[in-house]
Amino acid sequence: MLFRTKSAAVYGIDAHIIDVEVDVAAQLSEKPLFTTVGLPDAAVRESRERVRAALRNAGYDVPNTTITVNLAPADIKKEGSGFDLPMAAGILGAYGGLNKQTLDDVVMVGELSLDGSIRGVRGTLSTAVAARAAKIKRLFVPVENAREAAVVDGIEIYPVKTLMDVVHLINTGNGIEPVKVDSQAVLNEAQHFNVDFKDVRGQQTAKRALEVACAGGHNILMIGPPGSGKTMLAKRIPTIMPPLTFEEALETTKIHSVAGVLDSRAGLVGVRPFRSPHHSVSDAGLIGGGAVPRPGEVSLAHHGVLFLDELPEFPRNVLEVMRQPLEDGTVTISRAAMSLTFPARFMLAAAMNPCPCGYFNDRTRECKCSQPMIQRYVAKISGPLLDRIDIHIDVPAVNYKELRSGQAPEGSTQIRERVLHAREIQLNRFAKERIYANAQMSSRQIRTYCELSSEGEHMLERAMSQRGLSARAHDRILKVARTIADLDAAAQIESRHIAEAIQYRALDRTFWA
Template sequence: MGLARTRAVSMVGMRGSMVEIEADLSSNLPGFVLIGLPDAALGEAKDRVRSAAANSGCPLPPRKITVNLSPAALPKHGSSFDLAIAVAVLGASGECDARSVGRVVHLGELGLDGRVRPVPGILPSVLAARRCGFERVMVPAGNLAEAALVPGIEAIGVASLREAAIRHGAELEPVRVEMIPAAAAEPSVQDDRDLADVVGNAEAVDAMLVAAAGGHHAFLLGPPGAGKTMLASRLPGLLPDLTPEAAIEVSSVRSLAGLPVGDALASRPPFEAPHHTASAAALIGGGSGVIRPGAAARAAHGVLFLDEAPEYPRSVLDTLRQPLESGSIEIHRAGAVATFPGQFQLVLAANPCPCGQFGSTGNSCTCPPNTRRRYLARLSGPLLDRVDIQLSVPRVTAARSLRSGGLSTAAARARVTDARGAAAARLRSTPWRTNARVSGAWLRSTRHTLAPGVTRPLDRALETGGLTMRGYERVLRVAWTIADLEGVSTPTAAHIGKALYLRKATAA
């Protein structure tokens, strides 16, 4: 007696590390010290633990209590260590069985009344505990469904500290308390946005299909009301179901963001459309203390849609360059780097000018030419350089709108899934799975160079300076995807022609 230890999990980005929590009681003057790099919220843990214990019928002993969280170098943020600290102290005082306490990983915040509050990040924390070989984890009752998503580790939900103490052998009468629920999952509404709703605009529908099949980023340029938002919001529906690994990442990011995870892992690609007033932290992640994932991380394995893209501050758009380059999001802090997944598919939409009327029928644009030029220039450069598909979306006119492509989301997804399968098979021996990701070297390697007759229009454009090398590669990537969609083993001249067309966004 006098010393007990247990474990908790510290999450930094997606990486969870085990934290050892030791409690020692000595007969010095009564007091409570917490050591091991605690941030402000963790410092307040002392007060929460003291009140929670008193209100649970197992008050902390009137002795000198020292709690150490180690390793000291590991950042420890937030309030999820409360439960572990409390049971470690109760183990040290003999109220609970110290050996039982030592075998279990504890996650949860305490309310002053002794109830255990749900915390963000339960799913990745339980995954980390399992990876480190633990067999049992005690979580807030409100998070039990989320913890139970992880097979191979026993999850115990407790509604109060008293219940936790009883689980660890404390001789207390059980008292029923009302469980604090986690944020309720939104009722799963059937996504009724179908591709077949789009009438006319066959090129744009086609472009969405190509974007989905190759994982290409896309830029849609057109006047207000042309259907850009409508098209972008239908892209996630065209993507295949998430793989098991992607499902875990998507749900883990949601959990870390404090969003409801529900009682099953995500199965469909996410869609995130942050408003243009969003801050860099909201887009990429951040916050004081605990680093929370932003919209870009929540869009990983799905679609990040930036509507009215030129309206976003340059500094905010620039934060996307690193994830677009590397496929992961890194947020640097003193003493820690948080990493989140960053493999989202970017869709940018823009009006041709601030008033939106430039180039549309009955041109009523009132923007001075200079303003107009500057408007789209905000997007150019490093960001658009990575966007393979750039398309003008005209307003559908009455005559043209009579014709509907009729391609349903379900039928389109089946085609996309086949095309992705063909690409993955071809890229079997490479680190990439989609055409959007293959390197320039792969495209130029002798095994994949196309016949000179096929690439002639491209080669000529490169020679005359009409196309940069980067642009040349983007066309080739898209051409491979078009060939995959048509079930052809290598791109033909027609595929190159169509790929060239899919990068012709012009404001005129």
């Protein structure tokens, strides 16, 4: 007898609906045979042992017949353990254990334990989106994945704990109510932070630079001695960035769900991600990879912040692979059998010491590094990568008076208000362009939107000639100056905006030569 159910295969961050066809031979055989076809991976092929044991321990006696399971379409690779549940349901239906002839109106995913209980799987949110697109109204998912899937409107999500729950739900329609989640309320509840800029004493120049970076979407590099607060500042960047929209939250959650790092209690990533990989990370860990490619750190930081501490300590080849996501906002991973593209639009925040010992130009500690040592240290960061970082800012050590000052520092809420106002100006400016922030402007757009006053023109010309700045530095200064002018709500870039932008080019100064 033939019985059909439906499941889903996650491919990249998207899911594809899969028909699970189960055929059971009419006659008994001496040895039970269970064959899975349709391009399954090892985890799917192993499911036959889990499914048989789960059915037996749930109280169902599976006769010694030949069982053939086809996962269609056969040209899409099936991987993972999420096909256990639809295969078990298909076998029960083929043996007459269900009241229906087919289950074409239900998509189900879940891994079976040997006792018949159902475990969570990756990519449930993507499965819910695919089911809604296929106009399938019901989705059976493990309990721990229910909140994640329920943020998708227009589909009924049924949380199931055991195989018997699924059988009763199919046969009687009773016992389990669909999960309801107010996705906007979930997003609003998640908009809170455990850190704030008011915790940071001193470092007013660095705080201002981070405000400018967030307002214009600029990448930033902080340079300072150990203990000056670079990591502390970086961790507070998400607190002043614009809040996630629901569409951004949904896309970010899909990535985290596929990667298996989503908090099942939250169901939705409500704040901008902050990823801080160690400098020992491999290029596959940073960009993504594997036999079946998984998202890397740059994709997990999508719509958020990727913080690289001790930037020169990262291997050169690892830093070089970031050039594509920094330029395009996507990562393409090619394998012999497939090529996947993951989104990776993030703000890069990096930190480094000014020299190997960390105390070059420090007022309290003596630097023991020679000039060639400093040059070799800074040269570990390639020119093409530095070209994609608009702001280089010095972060000196905080002195005692600033640490013990009784004046309360400005909090993240006030800074974020200014950032949001500047972002709104940019959204209106680029309404007819395919960009949303000043950092994304091309050379043509820089000439169009970065109009200088006469004083600003003279100041930029003087800085270019006296400091020997390159054409790339010229464009970076104009982008940052445009953002500073937006924070001042100024239509034209003035000399004070140019002067501040020039101060954010620490690596262009002569003492690095």
